[in-house]
Amino acid sequence: MRGCTTLTRMVPRGAYTLTLKAQGLLVEGSTEELREELYLTRRAMQYVVDALCELDKLPTPNQAHQMFYKVLREQSFRAHQAKQIYKYALSLVKSAKVNGGKKLELKKLSARLDKYDASVDLESQVVIIKLRNRVFKIKLLHRRNYIRKFIGRKWYEVIISIDRQGKIWVSIPFRWDYDPYKPRNVISLDINLKKVVVYDGRRVRRIDTRFTEGLHLKRLAEGVQKRHSYAWRRDEKWLEIIRTLHRRSRNIVVDWCRKFAKYIVLRAKRTRSAIVLEDLEKLWYNASQKSSSLANKLSRFGYRKLQLAIITKAIEYNVPIVFVNPKNTSSTCPKCGARLTYTHRLAICSKCRFIADRDVVGAMNIYLRAIQTIAPCLGSWGTHPMTNETRAKGGLRDEPMIVYIHPSLKTYKEVNPKGFRIACSHASTLH
Numbered sequence: 001m002r003g004c005t006t007l008t009r010m011v012p013r014g015a016y017t018l019t020l021k022a023q024g025l026l027v028e029g030s031t032e033e034l035r036e037e038l039y040l041t042r043r044a045m046q047y048v049v050d051a052l053c054e055l056d057k058l059p060t061p062n063q064a065h066q067m068f069y070k071v072l073r074e075q076s077f078r079a080h081q082a083k084q085i086y087k088y089a090l091s092l093v094k095s096a097k098v099n100g101g102k103k104l105e106l107k108k109l110s111a112r113l114d115k116y117d118a119s120v121d122l123e124s125q126v127v128i129i130k131l132r133n134r135v136f137k138i139k140l141l142h143r144r145n146y147i148r149k150f151i152g153r154k155w156y157e158v159i160i161s162i163d164r165q166g167k168i169w170v171s172i173p174f175r176w177d178y179d180p181y182k183p184r185n186v187i188s189l190d191i192n193l194k195k196v197v198v199y200d201g202r203r204v205r206r207i208d209t210r211f212t213e214g215l216h217l218k219r220l221a222e223g224v225q226k227r228h229s230y231a232w233r234r235d236e237k238w239l240e241i242i243r244t245l246h247r248r249s250r251n252i253v254v255d256w257c258r259k260f261a262k263y264i265v266l267r268a269k270r271t272r273s274a275i276v277l278e279d280l281e282k283l284w285y286n287a288s289q290k291s292s293s294l295a296n297k298l299s300r301f302g303y304r305k306l307q308l309a310i311i312t313k314a315i316e317y318n319v320p321i322v323f324v325n326p327k328n329t330s331s332t333c334p335k336c337g338a339r340l341t342y343t344h345r346l347a348i349c350s351k352c353r354f355i356a357d358r359d360v361v362g363a364m365n366i367y368l369r370a371i372q373t374i375a376p377c378l379g380s381w382g383t384h385p386m387t388n389e390t391r392a393k394g395g396l397r398d399e400p401m402i403v404y405i406h407p408s409l410k411t412y413k414e415v416n417p418k419g420f421r422i423a424c425s426h427a428s429t430l431h
């Protein structure tokens with residue numbers, strides 16, 4: 001039992017961040033001025049990044065403050081924006097060093113502002129930001145219902161950016177407390193490129209993904225690249241066509257993932273179920289370099305997007321999420337446990353005559369695996385793994401869960417660490 005259960009992971013309760021993202025419309029200040037400010041911010045950030053890359057050892061936040069604060073202030077950045085610039089540059093360089101340390105070149109036009117330089121009024125959907133000595137008032141263009149979800153929650157920074165098409169975007173990460181309910185049922189998902197198979201213990205449901213549509217667009221892009229061999233790299237027209245195809249492909253996938261995530265999370269909530277997914281992280285990260293076909297890349301991308309979309313929605317609605325070890329989920333009989341023989345995608349059990357297609361077998365086995373591992377620990381659902389303290393006290397018995405947090409998902413503590421406050425003598429006089 002031990003060996004099997006330690007492979008089950010879950011998203012622990014706690015504070016996370018969910019981000020409000022909306023297109024913005026300037027109602028005060030000009031786009032040109034905003035672009036200029038973001039350009040200056042990027043230039044300053046690049047300067048700090050380059051300086052940090054030169055160092056053998058990264059400075060502490062306080063040392064970084066000593067190094068860059070004055071220089072940034074001399075370029076008339078506001079006290080807290082200066083702090084945001086070196087703080088973010090520091091985290092960028094840190095993660096780049098972890099990932100092998102390529103030269104960092106900032107491309108996006110964006111600025112991060114904290115409470116001292118930004119104000120957010122969700123009731124009237126207006127964000128006001130101050131960049132150096134300019135003030136911009138931005139209206140959030142999004143559905144009222146979407147914006148309302150965030151009213152009354154804590155936020156700590158506003159990110160403003162301008163994309164390639166000249167659109168203004170506003171992102172505001174909010175604190176969100178995740179407290180999953182105790183599940184009474186389980187819904188398992190078996191995901192592949194074409195279909196998601198959903199099994200709730202009684203009924204099997206097949207839902208078409210839109211990954212193949214995304215794949216089709218990616219193939220078109222690849223076709224353009226092949227036809228024009230190397231010319232496309234230098235030709236703006238072809239580059240734009242290729243970029244557009246990739247963007248459309250991505251949009252289809254991301255869009256579908258969000259829709260499906262909402263559907264499945266609301267359904268789980270209605271039936272007080274936990275959602276169970278295959279833990280494919282390990283499988284793919286070992287095999288990812290070997291198989292680099294378009295379909296493989298897209299299903300990897302799609303699966304990660306879908307996983308993140310489901311986790312994000314689950315956090316919003318307090319739905320528990322479990323990941324189980326996917327080993328042998330399609331090769332053992334869900335009824336008797338014997339090894340299955342396959343004719344194409346049809347599985348047949350020679351022992352008990354069970355017949356089903358591959359994805360259904362997967363969904364059923366994932367379901368069974370979850371039931372086996374969740375059942376004994378329902379009482380301690382959602383608790384963090386044993387700390388040394390609880391272990392010393394005798395520990396929580398039957399705690400097979402290992403904490404799992406998607407790499408793109410941020411806990412509140414991570415992005416808003418306490419105890420990191422700079423001594424800004426000018427700050428109080430500025431706002």
Ligand SMILES: [Zn+2]
Pocket residue numbers: 333334335336337338349350351352353354
């Ligand atoms: Zn069987």
